[in-house]
Amino acid sequence: MKSKYEFRTAQDVMRLTKAHKITISELAKRYEVETSGKSVAAVRNKMKLIRDMMYDAVRKGVKSGEKSNTGMAGGDAKKLYNSMKKLSEMMGNRTTVRAMAYAMAVGERNACMGRIVAFPTAGGAGIVPGVLFSGMEQLKGRKRKLLRGMFTASAIGLIIAEGSTLSAAKGGCQAEVGAGAAMAAAGLTEMRDGTPEQCFHAAAISLKSYLGLVCDPLGGLVEVPCIKRNAIGCMVAIGASDMAMSGIQSFVPFDEVVDAMKRVGESMSPKLKETALGGLATTKTGKTIKTKVCSK
Numbered sequence: 001m002k003s004k005y006e007f008r009t010a011q012d013v014m015r016l017t018k019a020h021k022i023t024i025s026e027l028a029k030r031y032e033v034e035t036s037g038k039s040v041a042a043v044r045n046k047m048k049l050i051r052d053m054m055y056d057a058v059r060k061g062v063k064s065g066e067k068s069n070t071g072m073a074g075g076d077a078k079k080l081y082n083s084m085k086k087l088s089e090m091m092g093n094r095t096t097v098r099a100m101a102y103a104m105a106v107g108e109r110n111a112c113m114g115r116i117v118a119f120p121t122a123g124g125a126g127i128v129p130g131v132l133f134s135g136m137e138q139l140k141g142r143k144r145k146l147l148r149g150m151f152t153a154s155a156i157g158l159i160i161a162e163g164s165t166l167s168a169a170k171g172g173c174q175a176e177v178g179a180g181a182a183m184a185a186a187g188l189t190e191m192r193d194g195t196p197e198q199c200f201h202a203a204a205i206s207l208k209s210y211l212g213l214v215c216d217p218l219g220g221l222v223e224v225p226c227i228k229r230n231a232i233g234c235m236v237a238i239g240a241s242d243m244a245m246s247g248i249q250s251f252v253p254f255d256e257v258v259d260a261m262k263r264v265g266e267s268m269s270p271k272l273k274e275t276a277l278g279g280l281a282t283t284k285t286g287k288t289i290k291t292k293v294c295s296k
């Protein structure tokens, strides 16, 4: 039997949030309560646990200068975080620079075998914590607000998984960094008290910027270009949220963007979908790294 709060598309979400006069985050929470059979408190506590694990990765990552085994990753999050001491020399503001540092921190923890939350995937795991934690600090919001952002982000992830994919092997990097940026854009927009419509405009504007992005990790490792792509994904998500909050709309609705993403993924060469057989992975530098990794 179809549940009261079940959704698969943005259209479903819009219908249900209007019918019940609730936010996207509230809908996502109620849907999880229904499908898991757990109490509201248990569902909230699980999200809090995820939040705390994310925060742990961020905190350790910005302090650590640890390098990954390949030497390709590590130390950049700390550099960027420390650059906030001379913010007047940066072009980004505190929120964007901090978000990028946090996102890189998560990517570097992953590359150094630390614990992270694959939200939505390991490769795209930095953007949601980067944007939402930094956004919360900017908004001087309480942790409750952050949880709302996380539930909204998870609803966007579910819609992408249903209508397209969260697998780089199927969709390329648009399915990892692209999905993560769309989730973060919507989550941040709800944290700013944006309407469900504005959340979907932010997600659509963000995801449109990633259609066709190839997955081409050097040596097949989630380090280069992945970690810096997460940092840039924060800029895209924050920019998309700013646009949506300014009243700018995505001309193409979110569900149609997700459908386009699916079709683009299907038409991409397997060389550009997690095989490390194309793109940056096959540059001179990429080939050198591959030889190094294979000889270990």
Ligand code: SF4
Pocket (backbone or CB within 6 Å): 123, 124, 168, 172, 173, 174, 176, 177, 214, 215, 216, 217, 221, 222, 223, 224, 225, 226, 227, 229, 274
């Ligand atoms: S390049 Fe591939 S492995 Fe790296 S983040 Fe993108 S999808 Fe993930």
